[in-house]
Amino acid sequence: MACTIDHLAADHHATVLRDFQDAQGVPHRAGETGFIRRIEMQWPEGWVVIEWERDGRSERMAFSTTAREGPGIGRMREYFECGPYAPEPVPGRHWVPELQALVVEMPDPPPDPGPFVHVAPRASGAAWEALDRVVALAAHHRFDEATDQLSAIGDALHETEVATALGRHAQSLVFRADPRAYEWLRDQAIRHWYQWGSQATSGGDGTARMREIGPAMAQFRTLDQVLRRRQGGSPSA
Numbered sequence: 001m002a003c004t005i006d007h008l009a010a011d012h013h014a015t016v017l018r019d020f021q022d023a024q025g026v027p028h029r030a031g032e033t034g035f036i037r038r039i040e041m042q043w044p045e046g047w048v049v050i051e052w053e054r055d056g057r058s059e060r061m062a063f064s065t066t067a068r069e070g071p072g073i074g075r076m077r078e079y080f081e082c083g084p085y086a087p088e089p090v091p092g093r094h095w096v097p098e099l100q101a102l103v104v105e106m107p108d109p110p111p112d113p114g115p116f117v118h119v120a121p122r123a124s125g126a127a128w129e130a131l132d133r134v135v136a137l138a139a140h141h142r143f144d145e146a147t148d149q150l151s152a153i154g155d156a157l158h159e160t161e162v163a164t165a166l167g168r169h170a171q172s173l174v175f176r177a178d179p180r181a182y183e184w185l186r187d188q189a190i191r192h193w194y195q196w197g198s199q200a201t202s203g204g205d206g207t208a209r210m211r212e213i214g215p216a217m218a219q220f221r222t223l224d225q226v227l228r229r230r231q232g233g234s235p236s237a
Contacts, residue, residue, distance in 0.1 A: 003039050006076035012036050013083035023064045094175055098222045106172035109139035119156050127156035135169045138181045159196035163189045174223050186220055
């Protein structure tokens with residue numbers, strides 16, 4: 001059974017802090033570093049088994065659940081330093097440590113986003129359909145059409161609903177080779193967030209709204225850093 005022992009868990013790098021021998025007499029030296037693939041408790045046998053990959057080879061370390069000295073339950077921090085979570089890469093999925101989140105890349109957009117969606121006042125169903133079309137158009141870099149469709153939503157959706165949805169879709173496009181769709185959706189989300197913030201009816205209301213706007217802006221700053229790091233420069237204006 002996969003599990004966590006003290007601070008150690010699968011999909012983390014680990015470094016040995018102190019020399020030790022495991023329960024089978026295999027020595028390990030301070031400074032050894034590996035990537036933990038699996039941790040398993042074998043209760044009937046009385047073992048904790050850690051499978052890690054080191055220097056391109058898979059190794060198993062076994063520790064007794066009853067031992068009072070050396071690495072074991074409650075003492076792993078003395079013997080191992082655990083690095084940040086780093087799951088194995090999966091196409092279309094990107095772990096972003098700064099967000100502590102898994103970003104799922106948007107699949108290829110449909111070949112045709114479909115016809116213009118007319119949205120009547122308070123017609124939230126049509127409004128969500130229109131918003132889906134906005135995202136599809138943006139993914140195709142048809143930004144003028146996307147702008148017209150976004151304007152057609154009007155008051156059928158709350159500003160924060162539009163801003164949140166646009167931000168979520170922007171995040172799913174940040175790993176594309178061409179950043180324009182991400183940047184357009186990001187900018188539209190930011191515009192809607194601040195448009196909603198400007199509608200505050202009092203200082204207290206404005207402060208409350210900023211508590212929601214602030215985290216959204218922080219997430220975009222992080223995504224921009226991800227984009228800059230991936231490109232080796234700055235995102236285009």
